[in-house]
Amino acid sequence: MDKTKIFLEGVTFTKREGSPAFVLGQIGININQLNNFIEKNPNLVSEKGWLNIDALLSQNTNKPYTVVSTWTPKVVDKELEQLQQQVMNREPVIEMGETSQGYDGETISPEDIPF
Numbered sequence: 453m454d455k456t457k458i459f460l461e462g463v464t465f466t467k468r469e470g471s472p473a474f475v476l477g478q479i480g481i482n483i484n485q486l487n488n489f490i491e492k493n494p495n496l497v498s499e500k501g502w503l504n505i506d507a508l509l510s511q512n513t514n515k516p517y518t519v520v521s522t523w524t525p526k527v528v529d530k531e532l533e534q535l536q537q538q539v540m541n542r543e544p545v546i547e548m549g550e551t552s553q554g555y556d557g558e559t560i561s562p563e564d565i566p567f
Contacts, residue, residue, distance in 0.1 A: 462486030
């Protein structure tokens with residue numbers, strides 16, 4: 453992840469004191485400010501139209517704040533996924549001459565199989 457924080461304009465995250473445990477907090481969005489931010493930074497929006505946001509907690513003040521998430525998957529992960537797909541989609545390879553043990557212990561070769 454890139455260490456540079458891009459502070460988001462027009463989005464706030466607030467933790468309400470005394471709220472139940474299942475309430476993480478409240479998100480506030482100023483549509484005009486957010487639209488202006490996106491117009492100035494179109495490169496932060498994904499190809500599919502998403503702007504990912506992280507809600508973080510300040511180490512100094514312990515207050516929540518929002519930043520643009522700049523995390524992207526590693527290229528190695530994509531290459532591994534493609535390789536796994538290739539392995540899963542390939543046809544099984546049977547070498548002629550291999551033999552196998554049948555249910556009752558007899559030896560079976562590929563030539564003995566009728567299909």
